Amino acid sequence: MRVHLALSLTAACLLAACSGGDSPDAGAAAARPSAEVSPPGAGAGSSPAVGAPAGTEETAPAVVPKQRKLPRGGTTVFPEHRLVGYAGNPGSAAFGILGIGDLGAKGRDIEKRGEAYDSDGRTILPVFELIATVVHRGAGDDGMYRSRMDDEIIEQHLKAARKAKGLLLLGIQPGRADFLPEVKAYERWLKEPDVGVALDPEWAVEEGDVPGEAYGRTTGSELDVVAGYLAGLVADNGLPEKVMVYHQVARSVVVDESRLHRHAGVALVKSIDGIGGPGAKRGTWYHVLQDTPGHVHTGMKLFLEEDVERGGRLMSPAEVLALKPRPSYVLFE
Template sequence: MLCGLLLTASCSQDREANSATLPNHDQVALDTATIPAPAPDTQAVASPDTAAALATAPETTAPDTGYTYPGPKPLPGAILPHKRILAYYGNPLSKRMGILGEYPVDEMLSKLDQEIENWRKADPVTPIQPALHAIVVTAQGKPSAGGKYRLRMTDKMIEDVLAMAAKRDAIVFLDVQVGQSTLQEELPRLEQFLKLPQVHLGIDAEFSMKNGGVPGRRIGTFDAADINYATKFLSDVAKQHNLPPKLLIVHRFTQGMITNTENITLRPDVQVVMHMDGWGPPALKKDTFRRYIKNEPVQFTGFKIFYKNDTKNNSRLMTPEEVLALKPTPMYIQYQ
């Protein structure tokens, strides 16, 4: 995702799209352009049925940190909640899609080092796991090959991100914006990378156009059934290759982006993070977290900070201390 709406009406000209006019094949480098912003979602809170289901979900408490969260006890090797993940997000082929591609590799990694140090000072108890979160299927403003409104990155691009991550012993998230495609079409191609122990998955509901339409002109959606497909896919990969638990990051900043959360199946070998992906001043970000993450946390929670969009209109970045004060405390932090 390139910029998330909070409770504002539009981010119009501020919204950066994923690519310019597309060539007639999927696996190419991308540039940037602008696509219109979606309309805001107006629903604010979880339904009573959803809230009741979450209230009765089993919980697990980590013995080392005391952190309590919904779902089964994870298998050995799980990262959460024993460490907090701090990720840099973007695409190395674009300077406008996030910090990951904005600077030369060594400079970007140095900035990541400094951000990690800021978080260590704010919370000396919880170890930090560095991460790079790369968009490897990008939603498009035009139909592209097959009419799917999505662009697949090359294997070479993914391999380059893996090489960057290796310089910091960082884990890697492969982020998918399906457009008019589906997770069923996109995830199998990524299995060759997801079978690596350090590689995990992100799915962006904003650009999942289930009922047709052009990505970016309205906000898309994933249902619990989509998330269950993703967790089952990751679970199968983990079992087949004898891997520690996989992580699934689910982007969200409106009520309608994720439906039927009470039907999401939690698995011991997959850890689900509901990730607050909206931008704006601190008060709006906190309110969005409360409405769409705290009310339906599912399992673990995440929080995104936008270096540029969060500082528009004389606003400021939230500090690590402010993010740590949120409840449930985010265990996945992403910078764009």
């Protein structure tokens, strides 16, 4: 069991910004932004054709949404970019570096750290991976062992990501909930051109299991349904390619991975999350990647504290870039 699990779960219970789960105001509805995003073409209907026989109508042509761009231009993430990011949650430092210190300075920090990962010609695209759905040991009012961050917190992180001309990824620790409804809960944000998702199936437990007491898991089919939903948002709203990360610490965490198919407009990334020194992380990398579909990009998570505590030091940028296939996402927690 990973060292940071207990810390994260304990810290989760202290989150004041969550709108469900174990927080005192679990039943309160999350505050919504004053301006909702409407799908392009909303309100367009059909009008009778001039001179048409009474009682007949001519359907108006479909409105094609204007193509939107990524923060640093273009509509595709790979192979031009390498994602370099911080993960965390403002509720506690135990969740990762993103929740520590000045949020407004994180973009500069990521840019500086990312300079060591652009030696192969890829440009760095900063990532803020906010844990938005947070797992808990307590069931909560709905019995799902999770809570969702308020829109105010998400908006703060999106503003910080935009200041850095980067991406915001909404992390999902679903507890006993399914991934798709958790992702759909953030549709207002996912209609934005610079917001994606990061799924953490280690925290997706079965009925009767409690997060932190048993590893969760998901299937390639469940991941495929989420990817298909995101592809629909991209097509319907003229969005650039949307990033969908799924974290994996062991092969057992994702079964039947071959059922995760390619989807137009979705950049799939598998992040390897093993803890330890460089040798241990390389071993986990090659072991967990064995079942990965060829169209899925790879990512490496580096734990700034746990990797050093267990392995003596953090993997160097040269060691990370020497992995095969070379990671397209480097995440620090």
